[in-house]
Amino acid sequence: QNRYPPNIVRNQKYNIVSFLPLVLYEQFSFFFNLYFLLVALSQFIPALKIGYIVTYFAPLCFVLTVTIGKEGYDDWKRYKRDQEANAQIYQRLSPNGIENVPSANIRVGDMIVVQKNQRVPADCVLLRTTEISGACFIRTDQLDGETDWKMRTAVPSTQKLANDAALLRVSGSVYAEKPHKDIHSFVGNLNHHMPTGEQIEPLRVDNTLWTNTVVASGSAIGLVIYTGRETRAVMNTNFPSTKVGLLDCEINRLSKILAFVTLVLAVSMVALNGFRGLWYTYMFRFLILFSSIIPISLRVNLDMGKTVYSMQIMGDDNIPDTIVRTSTIPEELGRIEYLLTDKTGTLTKNDMELKRLHLGTMAYGGDSMDEFRSQVETAFSTRPGQETFRFKRARDISSRIREIVQALALCHNVTPVISEIDNTVTYQASSPDEVAIVKWTESVGLTLFSRDLTTIQLRTPEARTLSYEILDTFPFTSETKRMGIIVRDGTTGEITFYQKGADTVMARIVQYNDWLEEECGNMAREGLRTLVIARKRLSEDTYREFQRRYGEAKISMNDRNALMEAVVSDVLERDLELLGLTGVEDKLQDDVKNTLELLRNAGLRIWMLTGDKIETATCIAISAKLVSRNQAIQQIAKVSDPMQALDELDFLRGKSDCCLVIDGESLQVSIRLL
Template sequence: MFLNVIHFPPNVPDLIRQALSVFLCCLAPFQVLFNQFKYFFNLYFLLLACSQFVPEMRLGALYTYWVPLGFVLAVTVIREAVEEIRCYVRDKEVNSQVYSRLTARGTVKVKSSNIQVGDLIIVEKNQRVPADMIFLRTSEKNGSCFLRTDQLDGETDWKLRLPVACTQRLPTAADLLQIRSYVYAEEPNIDIHNFVGTFTREDSDPPISESLSIENTLWAGTVVASGTVVGVVLYTGRELRSVMNTSNPRSKIGLFDLEVNCLTKILFGALVVVSLVMVALQHFAGRWYLQIIRFLLLFSNIIPISLRVNLDMGKIVYSWVIRRDSKIPGTVVRSSTIPEQLGRISYLLTDKTGTLTQNEMIFKRLHLGTVAYGLDSMDEVQSHIFSIYTQQSQDPPAQKGPTLTTKVRRTMSSRVHEAVKAIALCHNVTPVYESNGVTDQAEAEKQYEDSCRVYQASSPDEVALVQWTESVGLTLVGRDQSSMQLRTPGDQILNFTILQIFPFTYESKRMGIIVRDESTGEITFYMKGADVVMAGIVQYNDWLEEECGNMAREGLRVLVVAKKSLAEEQYQDFEARYVQAKLSVHDRSLKVATVIESLEMEMELLCLTGVEDQLQADVRPTLETLRNAGIKVWMLTGDKLETATCTAKNAHLVTRNQDIHVFRLVTNRGEAHLELNAFRRKHDCALVISGDSLEVCLKYYEYEFMELACQCPAVVCCRCAPTQKAQIVRLLQERTGKLTCAVGDGGNDVSMIQESDCGVGVEGKEGKQASLAADFSITQFKHLGRLLMVHGRNSYKRSAALSQFVIHRSLCISTMQAVFSSVFYFASVPLYQGFLIIGYSTIYTMFPVFSLVLDKDVKSEVAMLYPELYKDLLKGRPLSYKTFLIWVLISIYQGSTIMYGALLLFESEFVHIVAISFTSLILTELLMVALTIQTWHWLMTVAELLSLACYIASLVFLHEFIDVYFIATLSFLWKVSVITLVSCLPLYVLKYLRRRFSPPSYSKLTS
């Protein structure tokens, strides 16, 4: 066996194999410079530190500038090192797993990292598939196997895989080494849902050629759920589907971070201006350019070097708090860089099925056109099925022939039977039998125990339909790649041969199956799908559209079921064309679709099915909370307009007193213009629009439509494609400039989630694909309320307070330096040197300032009870130019007060100035933290007292900068007390007056 390829990479993904080496390279000086100092401010601080090697620019000890820079770099590098080492250990464990390889000398053991293209690998049950392979053989008697693919595509349902037919027929697995064959495969790509290839066996007469599709593949990262399989390795290393899909996600930069960066740029501008002013006041005398650099060094504290580190550590704390919240169990933070985004969401875009609803389908309605059966009349359906499969002895024995009533009943029974049989056959459901916790599908061939049977399918709708047919008497008891077995009410087994299956896709919105009844030999083509596509496939009727609308208005998900009887010759002709199309290498999908469409004509409409997807718990109060918080909710769904509208009403997305404007279907520019004008005349009404109309409006009147839609209290977009969901998110961001949050649970929501400013995935019945792609993962929609109202609000307010206080801390000492230099004739002489300047922003004030990440203005219960508090954050007031200016003025006032107070009250020693001013500065910072805190946490108290104790204890070792004997005098104590009181007392008074006469909204709730 061989493959027509030339060169392949080793089976160690490059991203994984190079992880440790990349990190080791990062330890090299040049790599660190590239990775860390490509950011302007890091580079700026590096240049300042390097300038201290020039004697004319040196202002003090080298460690004064190098230690803070080294600390910031160390935190970043250590964090990256931990992540890389963790990945390396995990990936090494994966790549060291041992597998069995078939060779001419027998079965040998081989590590995953040593597997090569062309190897025949044996994978046992519950073992991970080590490489992308073509499925050749299985030990299962039914000739198929199941895969668990949740680690690849996030979907929790098991996938059925089929081996190559000619290799499965070989007596033993060792015979694979005796045949001469080759695989033609497409080039490696990222599509995990499709595959095009052919398998050719040349040593047979004539040569056998079989088409290969996704059903014949075993992708790396999946797990074999049943039996033992043998496959030939097709792709390895960086060419694996899983690796090619592991791209670096779009790095989301939060609005808060952008605002902080903007403020930092303003501070940099202030730094340059102050330095130039100082030199200008010297009339640019002497070597003025060196003086500018020295002043840039002196006032470098204006830009807080520790700001980024403090904020990053704060984000880690917020993420930890979210994960530990027992009120929202199972919540996962996948992106710890944007928790503040949760506190400023203006638009929430949500999926419907599985997000607002439970995605647990309950069969509610069977409609045959002239008669409909609901939950209260399912016993009639059961009796019809029973009558079909029982003897005619049930007829009254006195009658010689069937009466009109009996004929009508038999006709109705026949119609009901055909509909139920179609539903029982047209699906992708496979019954799996579990015994003592061990799955054994082959048991289905021996006995069908209801208590052991579990249905596996790709959709909850499918399972709901099959479970309903079981409840009315027609039970799916067995299925493999080529046959299906149904059990009748009389325990008779009906055998059907599966001739072809046409799986459901989001594009086609339908699925079909061709089966042969083994008892009669009849061939039937069954199909079910959405009404929009089935309406053009079934024979003309006058009730389909009306009844679909009626059922949708009741909130039911509607499927149209149809059939077509095929003659043997007709099927043989179709099969020949279909097989030929499947063997095509180029444009296979298009050719296959064309052949199938030739069969989809004039089908007989059998019935409509209606299943209900009930709302999740507490969806209504959650949506009401979001609405009261000033968040506009848009529902984007692929369901029918009527179903989506019904769900929106039931969920109270649209309130009872709100009008609903249903945007009529438009197909051209003129119709869109007229409908937009009609919509413009409506006020305060919810909008419901279909995907087709939306596409036309966005094509011709994008600005006008978005302007009108953004004014609506709620918007429902139905029949919405995944690309349209992402497009709507993008347009909202561009047109409004507001933050968006997208919530979904399925693979069709991934693009929307990734496009939004903050993506939230719901772990649902459809798997974890949306959850894995999101920034935050929750288990129920109701948890979103607490995630935003409590954690989002707290994260934003805490980061705002933390960043402003770090800036205030830096501006205070810079103001003192400016006053000191001004008093002494604008001399570029540092006020504080050595450990004083380092200790000020580390051990003396770091912990109290950072403890602000534990502060909260109201209790969690209050924040949930009054969502209006969240609305206050949407304007960004906690971190605005106004609040920034206020903190700048506070910093200037306190810095000037402390410095002038120390200068006016000192005796004759410079060290006394340093002692008085520095001690006053430390006490002022600690008191300012106390002034800022809204709710005390015991760790805050510990941080305040510990920092004060550290400063007092360190005074003994600071004799180089401070007169130890002077600080023990009464003169020192009263001077420090007066200066500290003057710098802080006015602010306490102003805070009291503000809370007394103009209290903020949160203080009204806590008073």
């Protein structure tokens, strides 16, 4: 364990030895302070001495004392926050039972218990949770800024153990890849040492708990794999540097101009005297006499004003619990020119609602949803003896409705959770889109009744329970832009692969159709987020072959993710049957329109970032008042040629008042040109 760094949080800029030298170096890097230091030092030269030395050193010392005191106070507050984090008590499993240890004493290889709403102190592999399903939800807003809960799953072999104490009797080892910054990937193996040989179990990012995430449901037991500076959180944190505001830079620049003016005045005075005698000595004396033109008290007043301003920000009742981490640049809040904002959860409420459903030849939305509910009732009211008839290729309306609703109720990562207080059921998922779709299937009659790591149970309008075995899941990632699941029907034994994702990706995977692109565009222009749903039936032989190849890829230590994706693409993602298209609405936050309009009128340039289609982004921008009245909208999309991008930018420069909507590919090409 001594090979690994200690699990200490340290955000300080200085220590006892480096504090004074570094602060003085930073202060005298400014011409303003250096100028007055040289003027004060000149008084030790008898030929240049004018007045008492104390009159030159006292103001400079006072300025430096105030600045050093402010820097020391800011760093002391960082130190106190670090001490608080390092002293947090956690429970550690040991042969002697549960021990209480501070966060700073946690080491690689420790098994720690993290309670609900407690911060994860080090990067861990999730071994067990109190949830029967083995799932655990975490909040990652302190790590990646996202407010959505993320689902993590315990390692299946350790979750199945009888109790927590059984973890101490497991003989095995964990292989973890070299520490790196990417919080969305992890490659590792859990090797079980058994009498019959070694059993290898793959570890993915879904089996991890990163530092500074917070356990949101139940409690979890994690095996520490990275500590201190090797954790993802620390590796993504830049060491605190000295921040210099524009006002300080402007004062520094003005002081240089005034120093040049004093030099011109000194040379002029010597020139008027005809450069007689020791004229260079007289020139330096004039420079010292004219040094009062630069007011040394300006820097003191500025620093004290910033300190008071920072205290007022922290004490403002309109923004409670605000922490000013550095008091050197609070005035920069009044100099903001650009506002960069995410859309989902920032401009919008992150409260999704399914508004439209398109099945190719049929579309439902608004008033027609009542008719859809009655058709769902009909579709799922089949008697057990006739159930297989519904899945034949006779594509009647009831059959197609059953297929799409069933796919939406199965293809997700949502877990129903029963409240201990009032027994109400809430849905937990890593994305609000998932919850919105499951709530919608519940509203039309097909309810998600229960879910664990191996089974999903649905309840029909007639209160019958449909059981499905989960064979494999493929979580959504920002790279793949899709998620999938393989399930086995508990009644018929049929194996089905369901997949849903962005239309840009799914269009290449599903069978040929002539309506998907057009309908996606129509929904996007209404401001709806589109999701394509498809499926593929698998034979037992096909699934066994996939399981064999996928299992080999999962335990590979080289290019594991690429090998896994290749197997999925080769076996599963070919000629999927297109079931339908959903349109989900995300409502705007309260008062977001007035706020953005006020900011825009104040001269701020606002950039909104979203992963939606360009038509959806345009619609949201208009409804959120991101675009002013009568303002032209210029769209740049699918530009891959630099010359074409240059033409688009030249055309844009010719417009005086214009809103730009640009996709990621075109933006990347344009940035290279600039």
